[in-house]
Amino acid sequence: MVARAGRDGYAEERGSGRAGERDGRARGLRAAGLALAGALLLGAAAAGWAYWHLNGNIRSVDINGALGDDRPARPVTAPSAAASEDPPPTGALNILVLGSDSRGGEENRELGGGDSEGARSDTAMVVHLDPGRTSATVVSIPRDTLVTRPSCPLPSGGTTREAQGAMFNTAYALGGPVCAVKTVETLTDVRMDHYIEIDFSGFARLVDALGGVTVTTDADIDDDRSHLRLDAGTHHLDGTQALGLARTRYGLAGGSDLARIELQQKLVRALLERISDAGLLTDPAKLYRVADAVTGSLTTDTGLDSLGELTDLGRSLSGLSADAVRTVTMPVVPAPWDDNRVVAREPDARELWESLR
Template identity: 55%
Template sequence: MSAESTPGPGTPGESGTSRRKVRGPRHRGLRVMAWTAAGIVVLGGAGAGCLYFKLNGNLRSIDIDHVLGSDRPEKTDDGSENILVLGSDTRSGGNRKLGGGADDGPARSDTAMIVHVHRGREKASVVSLPRDTVVDRPACTDPRGREHPAADGVMFNSAYATGGAACAVKTVESLTGVRMDHYLEVDFSGFRRLVDALGGVEVTTTEDIDDPDSHLELEAGTHRLDGERALGLVRTRHGVGDGSDLGRIQLQQAFVRALAERVEEIGVFTSPKKLYDLADTATRAVTTDSGLGSVNKLVSFASGLKDIGASNLHLVTVPVRYDPADHNRVVVQEAKAELVWDALREDRPIPAAATHGTAAGEADGVVSAP
């Protein structure tokens, strides 16, 4: 199945309030979240001697700046940074079993989040970009050097499938007008290993979740999820809300907070062993841009994030509405979205007016940190 034909969220409505559940083919993509950036925090202070060489050898990086060149939004010099965090649904290697299928086709970015670290590095705003958002994709060069012409009216996740990480970054910058300073990517197995390395993450569900597509069954109550069940939670779509990808994003954002609280709870910075174990896991789990492609660079970046706790995260979804031309897609509400992009460019809090009355997915409050 091509990225452009992948079914998406529910039905249209003028105010985003009229929805129905969509039971299309399964989509088994990893929903990686802003917690990936938080997970990299564990690298702080862990790069010395032989440990440096081991951790450095774990890392994979992509020179996105070289591919994209200079035709990009300008960098800001106000001390803030923007990180594009992607989750890929590759079926290669150990991800085939976790993905639940044998499809070895091109990977797609099934989740994208812009993590904006505010000046002073004490707060972060996180903006989720639904994979089913209809966008105009700019011309891209893929990792093999092949040129791909621009395409209008395609799904957002087709950018990664077409041209990899650099094309995803270019598409986000074209959509937002905001420069992405860094890039982080994680896949199925990387997600699972990170959660297991933390000893699991505790969440509370307010209703039963039973989703055969994500293989998750949870009774209402408090649960400590290991990596496999956490993967099921962030992939759950038809088990909550209106059955759309927007509802699944609400679960992911709740999990972000729960994971941030878990990092604070276990105090990784007080234990050298915990710090190293998580650093080893994190460096194996992610792919970064070349600006973060060494332990020294990650240490410098991550050391500035350790003060951002769960209470200092502001998580929203880009303002969208269900597409009246295709009930399985969403389109950006341009005027409201511009309020979000302006806030990121100017390092301001995202105003409540930006997301008021937009399509959301009806899964708010289903999952929370205990």
């Protein structure tokens, strides 16, 4: 009896130990599960907040609604030969990209934006993406080009008057993005499928988020207006310096807008290479900083005014390398009546724009 009681007692004690271990493991698993669920919820909340924040950064303008049908025709796109879950993009795409100081006047002035009132556009590029998105042409339009500025609808109602021999960059100053697009389409007879405006102060933040860019200059630069001083040679620039390089003009020989465009085109290439080499997909923190800087500096047309639409455009460019991007300037000659202004050089300019339709 005692022995059995002892054996039974031993068995019961041993059974109680196993039950305790099982209960401990169960409690540990429940705690781990709760911790994991909490982490997932926090991660989802953070991701949701980040998406909401980035999406809310973007401003947009309804270009299509403002201009209606009085525009160059869209090119006809052939249907894809074979259906797939993720078909490659088909048809060319033309995007007007402007650099402006429209968002932060004081910050932009500190970065060399000058003292003038109102928003200005110092940089204008037509980005042509070829079918398949494996090559691109970037055409710079000098701000000093004399053009026919068409009548443009104003956000407040009414329209502007058509003007002959107006400086190209007055279109944006007078009528904002809508007038800039209409003026470019009048000049080129090329439909702008999208509009992207990059604020100068936001551009500086983007370069800083990427860790700077490396650019080689062929001549010394000393420009008090853009706060930039560089000896000829290769330099790794931070955001403020890169913006100064994009805007510098009076520190160049002759104060030429065409010389400034050459620097801007070098900067575009350097920025594309830096984005390609930055390893954004393996560094979520850097990716967020870059995305915040990009979206915080953008004004787009309504076709690109969400993070999803911008992401889709970016995905379509995954096969585009910096080496496949050609940078050119619209052919111009000095205006016969003003050596400080230029006009389109024909027929070269017309042939360039025809190649982008």
